[in-house]
Amino acid sequence: MAELLRNIQDTVARYAAIISRVLDVSVEIVDGNLFRLAGTGMFAPGVNRDMSSEGFVYRHVLQTRKRQVISDPGNDPLCTHCQHQNHCLEKFEISTPILCDGQVIGIIGLACQNEEEKLRLERKLDDYLDFLDQISDFIGIKAHEQLEAAHNRAMISMLDSVINKVDQGVLILGEEGEITTFNESARQQLHLGGGLLGRPVGIAFTGDTLGNAKEYKLAIDGTSRTVMGEIFSIGGSDPHYATVLLFTDSKKLHSQLYEMTSTVSSLGCQHIIGTSEQIVQLKLDIHKVARSSSTVLITGESGTGKELVATAIWQDSERKNQRFVAINCAAIPESLLESELFGYVKGAFTGADPNGKIGKFELAQGGVIFLDEIGDMPLHLQVKLLRVIQERKLMRIGSNQVIPVNVRIIAATNKDLRQMIEERKFREDLYYRLNVIPLHIPPLRERKEDIDSLVQFFIERYVRLFDKCYAGIDEQTMWYLREHRWAGNIRELENAVEFMVNMMEEDGRLTVSTLPKEIRETVGSGQNRSPDVMTLRELERREIAKALQRHPATTEGKRQAAKELGISMATLYRKLEQEENL
Numbered sequence: 052m053a054e055l056l057r058n059i060q061d062t063v064a065r066y067a068a069i070i071s072r073v074l075d076v077s078v079e080i081v082d083g084n085l086f087r088l089a090g091t092g093m094f095a096p097g098v099n100r101d102m103s104s105e106g107f108v109y110r111h112v113l114q115t116r117k118r119q120v121i122s123d124p125g126n127d128p129l130c131t132h133c134q135h136q137n138h139c140l141e142k143f144e145i146s147t148p149i150l151c152d153g154q155v156i157g158i159i160g161l162a163c164q165n166e167e168e169k170l171r172l173e174r175k176l177d178d179y180l181d182f183l184d185q186i187s188d189f190i191g192i193k194a195h196e197q198l199e200a201a202h203n204r205a206m207i208s209m210l211d212s213v214i215n216k217v218d219q220g221v222l223i224l225g226e227e228g229e230i231t232t233f234n235e236s237a238r239q240q241l242h243l244g245g246g247l248l249g250r251p252v253g254i255a256f257t258g259d260t261l262g263n264a265k266e267y268k269l270a271i272d273g274t275s276r277t278v279m280g281e282i283f284s285i286g287g288s289d290p291h292y293a294t295v296l297l298f299t300d301s302k303k304l305h306s307q308l309y310e311m312t313s314t315v316s317s318l319g320c321q322h323i324i325g326t327s328e329q330i331v332q333l334k335l336d337i338h339k340v341a342r343s344s345s346t347v348l349i350t351g352e353s354g355t356g357k358e359l360v361a362t363a364i365w366q367d368s369e370r371k372n373q374r375f376v377a378i379n380c381a382a383i384p385e386s387l388l389e390s391e392l393f394g395y396v397k398g399a400f401t402g403a404d405p406n407g408k409i410g411k412f413e414l415a416q417g418g419v420i421f422l423d424e425i426g427d428m429p430l431h432l433q434v435k436l437l438r439v440i441q442e443r444k445l446m447r448i449g450s451n452q453v454i455p456v457n458v459r460i461i462a463a464t465n466k467d468l469r470q471m472i473e474e475r476k477f478r479e480d481l482y483y484r485l486n487v488i489p490l491h492i493p494p495l496r497e498r499k500e501d502i503d504s505l506v507q508f509f510i511e512r513y514v515r516l517f518d519k520c521y522a523g524i525d526e527q528t529m530w531y532l533r534e535h536r537w538a539g540n541i542r543e544l545e546n547a548v549e550f551m552v553n554m555m556e557e558d559g560r561l562t563v564s565t566l567p568k569e570i571r572e573t574v575g576s577g578q579n580r581s582p583d584v585m586t587l588r589e590l591e592r593r594e595i596a597k598a599l600q601r602h603p604a605t606t607e608g609k610r611q612a613a614k615e616l617g618i619s620m621a622t623l624y625r626k627l628e629q630e631e632n633l
């Protein structure tokens with residue numbers, strides 16, 4: 052504060068000159084540290100000088116904040132300690148404080164050097180004192196403005212650094228809707244180059260509120276962008292700062308939501324294990340269908356890899372860098388499925404999350420939606436889904452806004468949809484809309500030749516995951532795995548291998564004893580076969596399994612099993628080998 056006047060030294064000098072010209076006396080103006088900023092007449096040579104060792108009267112003014120008029124310099128009590136007390140050149144003195152926000156920031160000092168000047172001043176003293184007070188006020192106001200401007204500059208620079216730290220986009224608009232301030236996030240989200248300042252922005256509320264944010268369409272340079280955010284009116288007097296828009300680009304918001312909720316792994320065709328003719332053909336088909344946007348219907352028993360095939364189509368397609376959003380129509384309560392699929396806006400219906408929700412279709416915009424267990428979709432929703440597929444548009448529940456949909460649909464089911472159509476549980480028109488590209492995944496029991504490679508694949512996966520040392524798997528154990536019926540298909544096989552790796556002994560070998568009990572029992576007892584289709588070969592397999600199960604998985608155990616079966620060890624090994632090569 053004491054040095055405030057130094058920032059307006061030119062102004063101070065101008066006022067000193069005016070006073071001097073009007074009153075025709077010597078004038079000086081010092082700041083709060085008694086540093087002379089301006090001087091005329093006898094004070095002119097000492098401008099920019101530190102006067103703190105003198106100025107006894109000034110120090111008194113600084114303390115009392117009151118004007119001092121000294122009509123007999125040298126003899127006044129305030130002059131007692133002054134070094135010039137006995138040879139003072141001044142005949143009359145006036146010291147007027149300059150105040151800013153209640154503090155003395157400087158003093159206007161006026162001195163008469165002869166009696167004539169003194170008489171002139173004394174004659175109209177009251178008028179002159181008023182005049183000095185006014186000039187002091189002017190200087191004080193100017194200093195206050197300076198202080199405000201510096202304060203505002205500091206605020207703006209602090210605000211700038213704060214808004215550049217926030218993730219949200221910030222646009223500050225002037226009264227005419229032109230951009231007056233923006234942050235880096237706004238520039239990036241709106242994909243705008245330099246020169247944002249001054250550009251007009253059209254803001255239109257779409258009518259939808261999701262979460263705490265409203266949805267707006269921003270029109271800048273003829274392009275429209277959808278953002279979610281809040282608008283505040285600043286309400287000050289500065290026309291450059293009328294409105295603040297805090298926003299997140301809808302696409303960014305969708306990505307954040309997707310990151311938070313998605314559990315899908317981006318597995319491609321190379322992760323589909325199997326060398327059977329059916330799997331090789333399936334991979335070729337995936338590669339072909341991946342190129343289009345046509346709807347795909349994947350059928351197959353539970354655990355055959357329908358979701359894996361869906362992600363492989365996505366990963367092989369041009370949409371691989373867009374989102375893959377999966378929804379299991381059987382796992383979501385019927386009452387919630389519609390809002391999960393299409394979303395809803397704030398206040399859409401009672402019982403809903405009051406904040407609204409973005410639907411899976413919207414989340415998948417530009418990418419792929421995987422409708423798993425489509426056979427479990429209730430009939431009334433089948434109608435709505437059909438409409439979205441036909442019109443490629445949707446409306447959030449409770450909203451009037453039509454949203455264009457650019458999403459590839461992949462549906463999957465383990466149900467017989469044709470049968471369901473006959474039973475009037477599935478709409479025929481929807482079936483044909485979905486079944487544009489049908490892909491069927493055969494169950495594992497129809498492609499037993501894939502079992503070995505799948506087992507190896509899962510052993511490697513779980514050995515790595517559990518950080519175990521693996522030394523190999525017994526032929527006899529493999530035989531059990533090949534013989535099992537695998538009602539749960541690959542998921543069941545994977546679980547079995549995970550169990551076995553958990554049970555593995557210190558020696559790192561997977562033996563019959565590590566197999567899940569159920570597999571040992573069903574294969575051993577032949578329960579995995581239907582009795583009326585049992586061939587001689589199967590009968591033989593069954594008996595061998597039973598005999599092996601009765602003895603330990605050692606050479607001696609095998610010798611005893613062979614003895615019980617009435618065959619030699621060599622024949623037993625040959626038969627096990629034949630199974631392996633099947």
Ligand SMILES: Nc1ncnc2c1ncn2[C@@H]1O[C@H](COP(=O)(O)OP(=O)(O)OP(=O)(O)O)[C@@H](O)[C@H]1O
Binds near residue numbers: 353356360423465
């Ligand atoms: N050919 C395969 N190669 C490697 N892993 C596979 C294969 N097929 C399926 N899997 C794995 O098996 C498990 C089950 O597969 P997925 O979930 O895709 O089956 P699904 O048919 O969609 O099952 P559901 O009908 O129960 O939804 C997953 O861990 C998947 O990665």
